Amino acid sequence: MGELTLRQLEYFIAVVDAGSVTAASKKVSVTQATVSMAIAQLESRLGTDLLIRQQSKGVVPTRAGRELSARARHVLAMTAEITQVAATGTSEISGVIEIGCVSSLSPQVVPPLAAHFERHYPQVTFNYREGSAGDLQQALIDGALDMAFVFSRQTLESVRSHDIAEAILKIMLPAGHPLCGRQSISFSEVAQESAILIDLPPSRDRSIEFMRNAGVEPRVRWTSENLATVMALVANGLGYSLRYALPGETSVPGPGVIEIPVADTVPRNAISAVVPRGIHTPRRVDEAIRFLSIHFSEAAQADTDRH
Structure with a gap:
């Protein structure tokens, strides 16, 4: 039956993202037959169908395929980080970080975070997207995002959250x-x-x-x-x-x-950084949380000093 390999996971993710074996084979620079064989080996190894083949419409992942996709993305990202450490002999922060942020928080969260990575970690490719809390956390669970910033009252049970700063209703x-x-x-x-x-x-x-x-x-x-x-x-x-x-x-x-x-009593709310449960977070994600925690802590202290 064979063992599950990183190459199989890479080809599987390529098919999910491209929506077809043909497009995926071009993306990873191998033949269609090689990609098809890798997918067949994965399905045989796991004992389940991972893709739904739609005639003339490409492929879409099954439920099992969606679950595998989310975990495979994290496995490949962690493997890339390990490879980087082995190649350089250091745990230097590098790679791609995919950030999600609810639209109402983006003006306060994204610019300082992007500037921090640009100035101190230029080897990190910083990408972000805006959207609703629900959509961003689903993207996080699916493996399309490394982390997301939402209000604490919006977090789902399926993610792990870190409060960054208190939010005041005005x-x-x-x-x-x-x-x-x-x-x-x-x-x-x-x-x-x-x-x-x-x-x-x-x-x-x-x-x-x-x-x-x-x-x-x-x-x-x-x-x-x-x-x-x-x-x-x-x-x-x-x-x-x-x-x-x-x-x-x-x-x-x-x-x-x-x-x-607001003078009335309202439930507590905060900015929360959310990451997938049960997944090791790469150092670039830890650095994003560390930086924003300090950034807003200093801003809160400045507010206190002004008043």
């Missing part, structure tokens, strides 16, 4: 609003105004939940997946919004708006 108001001079604002004080909510799951539902728990029924006028649109509507005096702010952010997130902390 009410966004137009500059010049009568409440702008306050240190904090309760939901009841804006209850009669129009709410313009960020519509990125589960942000909108959570915002409504928090207000209802405080005895306020929000008057939702508009929602948008685009934070810039929400801010522009608020800046034009058309209502208020809610947003989690991170350490180091000012009370003026954009032209014509200001943010003030």
